[in-house]
Amino acid sequence: MATDLDPFRADTRAWLEANCPAEMRAPIRSEDDYCWGGRGWTFQSNARRRWLEAMAERGWTVPHWPKDYGGGGLSPAEARVVKEELGRMGARPPLTSFGISMLGPALLKFGSEEQKKRFLPEIARGEIRWCQGYSEPGAGSDLAGLQTKWEEAFDEDWGDHWLVNGQKVWTSYADKADWIFCLVRTSNESKHKGISFLLFDMASPGVSTKPILLISGNSPFCETFFD
Numbered sequence: 001m002a003t004d005l006d007p008f009r010a011d012t013r014a015w016l017e018a019n020c021p022a023e024m025r026a027p028i029r030s031e032d033d034y035c036w037g038g039r040g041w042t043f044q045s046n047a048r049r050r051w052l053e054a055m056a057e058r059g060w061t062v063p064h065w066p067k068d069y070g071g072g073g074l075s076p077a078e079a080r081v082v083k084e085e086l087g088r089m090g091a092r093p094p095l096t097s098f099g100i101s102m103l104g105p106a107l108l109k110f111g112s113e114e115q116k117k118r119f120l121p122e123i124a125r126g127e128i129r130w131c132q133g134y135s136e137p138g139a140g141s142d143l144a145g146l147q148t149k150w151e152e153a154f155d156e157d158w159g160d161h162w163l164v165n166g167q168k169v170w171t172s173y174a175d176k177a178d179w180i181f182c183l184v185r186t187s188n189e190s191k192h193k194g195i196s197f198l199l200f201d202m203a204s205p206g207v208s209t210k211p212i213l214l215i216s217g218n219s220p221f222c223e224t225f226f227d
Contacts, residue, residue, distance in 0.1 A: 019051075038129025038178050040178070060094075071124060097123060103119075107119060129176065132180070168224040172220045174202070175222050180199070183196070207225070208225045
């Protein structure tokens with residue numbers, strides 16, 4: 001039965017057939033088959049680069065995000081058609097990203113306009129890779145137990161700045177991430193209300209990571225230290 005989405009579906013199918021490389025129409029078999037992006041990312045082939053660039057240019061790495069922030073500006077129904085057509089042809093995701101699945105939705109709902117324009121287009125294009133700084137050695141699912149501390153500081157070299165001290169654990173891919181979205185304690189008056197959401201560069205002075213090896217000999221997990 002014909003629907004109002006049929007013309008859009010036909011155009012979507014034609015564009016994907018013309019722009020998705022044959023190499024990208026194969027099942028994901030290992031971690032190496034994902035594209036995480038970021039400033040240190042190395043593409044394993046030109047096909048993988050072309051696939052990401054084509055989808056990002058069209059805004060279809062995040063088809064449901066507004067165009068002003070690097071998305072496709074599609075309606076929920078249209079975005080679902082894109083997902084269905086990608087599945088029909090067996091196409092791999094052009095980009096896998098905590099920025100897309102976790103940080104982006106939070107910024108879209110709660111971020112300032114400046115934050116949205118600063119970070120969302122880079123996420124959509126795969127230019128910045130994020131990790132999550134939530135769990136701590138003494139605060140896993142109980143986030144009210146966070147001890148990593150934030151405070152305002154000043155010195156002659158940095159001027160006014162934020163100073164963070166503490167540790168996170170089980171930080172997936174922290175050793176490969178460019179930036180972190182991190183929960184830090186800004187007040188001790190209330191365990192549940194004295195927590196802030198902070199974004200900062202993993203290349204900042206005082207940030208370091210240490211891999212957590214599992215019995216298999218490898219893992220995506222890290223300890224992350226803020227000194």
